[in-house]
Amino acid sequence: MSGNRDDCIHYSCNNYNYKSAVDIPLGTVLIICAVFGVPANLTASYYFVRKGNERQSQNSQFFNILYAIISAVGCAICLCQIPMIDVLVKGRRSRDLILHNQVFCHSWYILWMVLTQVNIFLVAELSTSRLLLIAKNSRKLSPLAAWLLPLLVGVTMLMVLYVVPMTTGRSTVTYSKEHAMCLIKAKNDSVKWSRTSTKEQIEFVQVGTVLLMLFTLVLGFPILPVCISCILSLAYLRKAEQAARSVQASVAAQRRSSVTVIVFTTVYIVFNIPLFVRVVGIAVYNGQLFSLIQHGGGVEEIKTHISKYYSYEDVSMHYALLLVWGISTVVNVAVNPLVLYWRMEPFRRFLINNVDNDGSLLSGVSKKISVISNFGRSFSDTPSPELNQDSSQSARGITPAQCSPTTLTVKNTHQQLTKTDTNQN
Numbered sequence: 001m002s003g004n005r006d007d008c009i010h011y012s013c014n015n016y017n018y019k020s021a022v023d024i025p026l027g028t029v030l031i032i033c034a035v036f037g038v039p040a041n042l043t044a045s046y047y048f049v050r051k052g053n054e055r056q057s058q059n060s061q062f063f064n065i066l067y068a069i070i071s072a073v074g075c076a077i078c079l080c081q082i083p084m085i086d087v088l089v090k091g092r093r094s095r096d097l098i099l100h101n102q103v104f105c106h107s108w109y110i111l112w113m114v115l116t117q118v119n120i121f122l123v124a125e126l127s128t129s130r131l132l133l134i135a136k137n138s139r140k141l142s143p144l145a146a147w148l149l150p151l152l153v154g155v156t157m158l159m160v161l162y163v164v165p166m167t168t169g170r171s172t173v174t175y176s177k178e179h180a181m182c183l184i185k186a187k188n189d190s191v192k193w194s195r196t197s198t199k200e201q202i203e204f205v206q207v208g209t210v211l212l213m214l215f216t217l218v219l220g221f222p223i224l225p226v227c228i229s230c231i232l233s234l235a236y237l238r239k240a241e242q243a244a245r246s247v248q249a250s251v252a253a254q255r256r257s258s259v260t261v262i263v264f265t266t267v268y269i270v271f272n273i274p275l276f277v278r279v280v281g282i283a284v285y286n287g288q289l290f291s292l293i294q295h296g297g298g299v300e301e302i303k304t305h306i307s308k309y310y311s312y313e314d315v316s317m318h319y320a321l322l323l324v325w326g327i328s329t330v331v332n333v334a335v336n337p338l339v340l341y342w343r344m345e346p347f348r349r350f351l352i353n354n355v356d357n358d359g360s361l362l363s364g365v366s367k368k369i370s371v372i373s374n375f376g377r378s379f380s381d382t383p384s385p386e387l388n389q390d391s392s393q394s395a396r397g398i399t400p401a402q403c404s405p406t407t408l409t410v411k412n413t414h415q416q417l418t419k420t421d422t423n424q425n
Helices: 020-052 058-080 082-090 102-135 143-167 198-220 223-243 245-294 299-309 316-343 345-355 363-377 410-424
Strands: 171-176 181-186
Touching (some): 020 058, 102 171, 143 171
Antiparallel strands (some): 171 181
16 A cells, blocks of 8 residues: 555555565465474374373373364464465465455454464463473373363453454454464554544554554463473473482383473474564563553654554564464474474374384384484383373383284283373372
8 A cells, every 4th residue: 555654654555565585485384384284283183082082090181182182273273374375375465365355354363363372372281281290290180171271261362362352343353464464453554644633643553552562462471481381390300300219110201201291392482482582572662652652742753653663664574473473383383293203102103003004104204203212212211101102112021013003912001001090190
């Protein structure tokens, strides 16, 4: 949209020349994540649902349900980013974008915001739950909480980020070419300031400021409790090892379970630190703008402050949020199944036995990843109890041949489940 620069504010006069040489590779990354992430997360979710139906301890059931939901949400996020692929491949200014449809735009915004926020909470719940067990191994976790708490968070996010702002009548959801997605904004975002009263101008900025503060708080700062729980888990794990070396088998099992969660959480932190940094910058800008309004700043003064942040000549204006929130989130959930494959031997065995019965497809990949897995096993030789994994076969004198699905007896399976329950308790 073109117009007099003096009449423009926020997204009014964006004449930035978007380069297909940049957008198309970004869209290609999202396509790869969708092609891999959807089937990989679906497979992982099916695996944990099936494990959750087996006889197991209460804590094992809790973690199986949690991992199943994490994988299902990851699959949904990979599907939900398809409209962003459409934007990046066709061009942000294209008139033939599905996000131009207002009903679809609103629906997409709701799904994207709820799914990404629930995903953050699930990682926090996973990390916190493991921390609680490290601090007190006898603690019992309720399987009901594994799915009920994320559901409540999803409903809360829907109310806070969509229902309440929309019921005020001062907000709307529109397609933003600056971010290649639909976002909630103050109404009349393309207001011509020279044609409106000072009161209307200030009210517009106030609504936009409140929405931005809410967006900033919900989007970026949840990473802080995730980081804290991860750090505390490492500290408690080290302390627990030093205090219980006399029961090495139990400590080893507990350690492997904890390390798996810590690795999973660390991967999340790595992909979300850039978002946190970006959100802190937005929070600083927003705080300064709010202070300026509260102290009676004039329209021109407010416009000058806004123009410092919304500079359309700055490339970060058009790619920062897309990279650190959109693409980073999708890559994160697409990578999660790889983390599970690396850390969980039963999951690897499940894929090898069920995806390709003769082993030809995955045998090469399995051999390469086994090198990395051997490093992971240096933490412990005992599989994770919360995943209801089979106990370490080598430690019990079972050969690889005896572990195949055709030779594993019902008696051995019962013994493994019994031992898992004993270790978890």
